[in-house]
Amino acid sequence: MSKQNAIPVIINGAAGKMGREVVKAVAQASDMVLMGALDTSSEHQGKDAGELAGLSEPLEVPITNQLEPMLGYVAGERQMQPGVMIDFTHPSGVYENVRSAIAYGIRPVVGTTGLSPQRLQDLADFAEKASTGCLIIPNFSIGMVLLQQAAVAASQYFDYVEIIELHHNQKADAPSGTAIQTAQLLREMGKTFNPPQVQEEEKIKGARGSEVGEGIRIHSIRLPGLIAHQEVIFGAAGEIYTLRHDTSDRACYMPGVLLAIRKVQQLKSLVYGLEKIL
Numbered sequence: 021m022s023k024q025n026a027i028p029v030i031i032n033g034a035a036g037k038m039g040r041e042v043v044k045a046v047a048q049a050s051d052m053v054l055m056g057a058l059d060t061s062s063e064h065q066g067k068d069a070g071e072l073a074g075l076s077e078p079l080e081v082p083i084t085n086q087l088e089p090m091l092g093y094v095a096g097e098r099q100m101q102p103g104v105m106i107d108f109t110h111p112s113g114v115y116e117n118v119r120s121a122i123a124y125g126i127r128p129v130v131g132t133t134g135l136s137p138q139r140l141q142d143l144a145d146f147a148e149k150a151s152t153g154c155l156i157i158p159n160f161s162i163g164m165v166l167l168q169q170a171a172v173a174a175s176q177y178f179d180y181v182e183i184i185e186l187h188h189n190q191k192a193d194a195p196s197g198t199a200i201q202t203a204q205l206l207r208e209m210g211k212t213f214n215p216p217q218v219q220e221e222e223k224i225k226g227a228r229g230s231e232v233g234e235g236i237r238i239h240s241i242r243l244p245g246l247i248a249h250q251e252v253i254f255g256a257a258g259e260i261y262t263l264r265h266d267t268s269d270r271a272c273y274m275p276g277v278l279l280a281i282r283k284v285q286q287l288k289s290l291v292y293g294l295e296k297i298l
């Protein structure tokens with residue numbers, strides 16, 4: 021495929037754990053071209069994004085922290101398809117990054133978690149007004165979509181459920197975006213879970229996790245040695261039904277990321293969740 025027909029991609033957070041994986045995936049996709057690699061980390065400024073990601077050949081794309089000039093440059097490439105900005109950065113910066121991308125007509129594909137419901141709504145309104153596609157995906161793994169579908173199916177028959185998410189201890193936000201989304205899918209079932217059997221008293225605050233609504237609680241665990249894991253445990257008289265997803269390599273997210281880059285081209289507003297584009 022010629023460069024003109026390829027999708028121009030900017031990766032924000034390119035020096036991070038997910039960003040490096042995305043650099044490799046985009047470099048290997050024949051219908052995409054990596055136009056820019058951004059990261060605020062001072063130690064990686066000017067380094068080649070491909071070499072940093074572990075590719076044997078440089079991509080000749082240096083890491084920079086200048087987002088707006090990069091967005092302007094890609095937006096100005098009129099001969100090419102509309103550009104896409106991938107964001108795997110930090111909850112503190114993702115809102116501004118997405119607003120800037122949309123302002124330049126660049127379509128955001130966002131994996132960064134930790135956006136508040138209010139900020140998600142603001143971004144949805146902004147994308148709608150600009151008629152610009154935007155994908156916000158709390159989890160790019162196909163296995164997690166299947167887990168969530170199984171949880172929704174089970175929730176029709178079980179009234180008791182708890183969600184446990186387990187992550188590496190470099191994670192900034194808790195609970196995970198995936199656990200919040202999983203709870204939200206169960207909350208949409210139109211019932212209240214976990215009707216109390218006794219008058220419960222938390223002797224230590226937080227011992228029973230955090231309730232997110234409709235009686236659903238999320239428990240967050242952070243440990244070195246973990247990557248990303250989630251359990252949804254249903255209980256009923258005499259039985260336990262456990263759904264569990266384990267990530268052993270961040271490569272598992274890449275088919276979802278590449279799919280999102282292709283699909284966001286066809287959208288004119290914000291879409292939340294991988295299941296909506298499968």
Ligand SMILES: NC(=O)C1=CN([C@@H]2O[C@H](COP(=O)(O)OP(=O)(O)OC[C@H]3O[C@@H](n4cnc5c(N)ncnc54)[C@H](OP(=O)(O)O)[C@@H]3O)[C@@H](O)[C@H]2O)C=CC1
Binds near residue numbers: 038112113133
């Ligand atoms: N949706 C999904 O499937 C997945 C989502 N995630 C989410 O993606 C995000 C990133 O995760 P991960 O790669 O593990 O994190 P890392 O900390 O490894 O990488 C983030 C990188 O982004 C840089 N950065 C921070 N703020 C900005 C900013 N405003 N603009 C540009 N670069 C910035 C960081 O630099 P510095 O270190 O100097 O701050 C760092 O190099 C998290 O929110 C995580 O929860 C993770 C895995 C899967």
Ligand SMILES: O=C(O)C1=N[C@H](C(=O)O)C[C@H](O)C1
Binds near residue numbers: 133159198247
């Ligand atoms: O920080 C991570 O690592 C992950 N974050 C996402 C989340 O918060 O759900 C997705 C996945 O769990 C990995």
